[in-house]
Amino acid sequence: MNDFITRTLRPTFWKVVAVIIIALGIYTIYLRFTGGLAAVTNLSDHFPWGLWIGFDVLCGVGMAAGGFTLCAIVYIFNIKKYKPIIRPTILTAFLGYLLVIFALLVDLGRPWAIWHAIIMWNPHSVMFEVAWCVMLYTTVLFLEFSPVIIERFKSKKLLSFIKGITIPLVVIGILLSTLHQSSLGALYLIVPTKMHPLWYSTNLPWFFYLSAIAVGCAMIIFESYLSAKAFKKNLEFHLVSDIGRWIVVILSTYFTWRFVDLALNNKLTLLFFNSIETYLFWLEIIIGIVIPIAFLSQSRIRLNRVGLFVSACFVIGGFLLNRLNVSVTSLQASSGVSYLPSVYEIIITLFIVTIGVILFNLAVQYLPVYEKTKEGIPIEFEIITDENLKVESVK
């Protein structure tokens, strides 16, 4: 125990940074709940949604998309070889959603009324759909992750119950994610004249959905690389590398669709219009789509650990830029004000990211997140416990 305490308390660079961010974050939360949103944000009547919605919520939900993507691969398409990375991916998604809810509690004017959506219905509101998706999918993610916690406390009955409802849970989770990812885009359908035409499209829900799947895959690569480094968990590299190939397919579809959509709406001339929006649009397209496609379509880069990781970083970077473009850049011109996040807004965002990293670390250390696979049995044939027993008895 003493050993543990000294190990935890030994200051390293990142620990010091984390402590500073957390202290500043707590101070900002104190200011927020004593002085209102005006005390900490640069939000205004003309710019009611800022960094917290644009980054913490839109990007947070998107980056949690690895969860449902991998669940679909492993449980619905039964490509079982990806099972070893499913737990850390679900963990990321679950933590992602918890942090999104946390961000909402800071951002909402009346966070104690957040439950109102349960009893006060407005089915015509996309925000109503969003609220329900957040509530239901967080529950599903908790249940999907619960075997890890239950295993830790060795309750066989509960475990077999949860494993028994895995498939329905996964199906519900995929449907809810599909609705949630696309509805975040649908939120902006109602501002056709406020939003810059390079981003406004009636296909926004689809664009949000496709880009979320792409970034979900990129997050799987990103985490596998970092996990391999930090926790000495060597995941089978070819598995992760294959995901890179799918990213090319998804991003190509996304790219084509977005440009065809611009062409069909006679917006192609806007691509060469000298404005800050045009530059940010191209930056988003090049970083998030063109470069990753160029990199990942070459097996030389795809099969290289660092190359794959860097490509995934580009996908994630372009994705973040896209969501911030949609939520901030595209609305600046019509709002009549120029919004830049305040220092406090940035602190809260850093605080949330830091808390996420710490929780992930703790979970990996104290919970069986990285499953042990039975030796000698190809992972494809290893399903739940009694199946394994069958194989063993045959032996």
Added chain:
Amino acid sequence: MKKEKAFLIDITECVGCGACYTACKEANNLPETSDDPLRDTLSDKTFTVIEQRGDYYVRQMCKHCFEPTCVSACPVGAFTKIEFGAVLYDESKCLGCRYCMQACPFQIPRYEWGSLNPRVQKCIMCYNRLLEGNIPACAEACPTGATTFGDRDEIIALAKQKIFDNPEKYYNYIYGLNEVGGTSVLYLSPIPFEELGFNTHLLQTALPNFTYEALSKIPTLVSVGGVLLTGFYWLTNRKNEIAREKFLEKTKSQTERSTDNE
């Protein structure tokens, strides 16, 4: 449902006296925010302002749209369009997501940013005065007839009559008649509306249609998606089962062979 009401704001008649501004403050018990109504801006404490645009004055206020974007956007139904066509806000429902502000095509709703229990604030068409049989305070206070209030169909007829009688005085357009599906605040102007800073690029259809079209696909998406996913699961699982049986048979025969050899 009482008859749909509307305001007619005739910019040619407005002299920028600020009577409507003062009356609005009094009727809604709002604190003083500026000594010059022409320099004030809409806020959580100011529901109407007069903006000077060149030689003319343009009054800003909630447009009480026919199909209000805020009503459709609010997740908990805190906004409602009720009798007289007034768009009201119920603070007891609001959770403070501010989607109404983001969604409003006229950028009208204002927020109490400094409050710990913030509300969305805007003109409520003096709903209580309407219930008592009075007209909104601003319309009653206007000394020049720049703001008139009445049944919407009569107001539209009046606007058309004004343009017809004085075609050289008015620009031939009633702003608000069809903007975002029609509003309850109609404007008449002596010059083209874009020259007065009006947003003339608004669509002529109600904006809630856009989100409703997406939302209405949910039932189909969920049912078709659910069936497809379950079907896929069944197919791929069956394939895996067959593969597993073959694998087990193989290992079994191998074990038997090795025991035979012993």
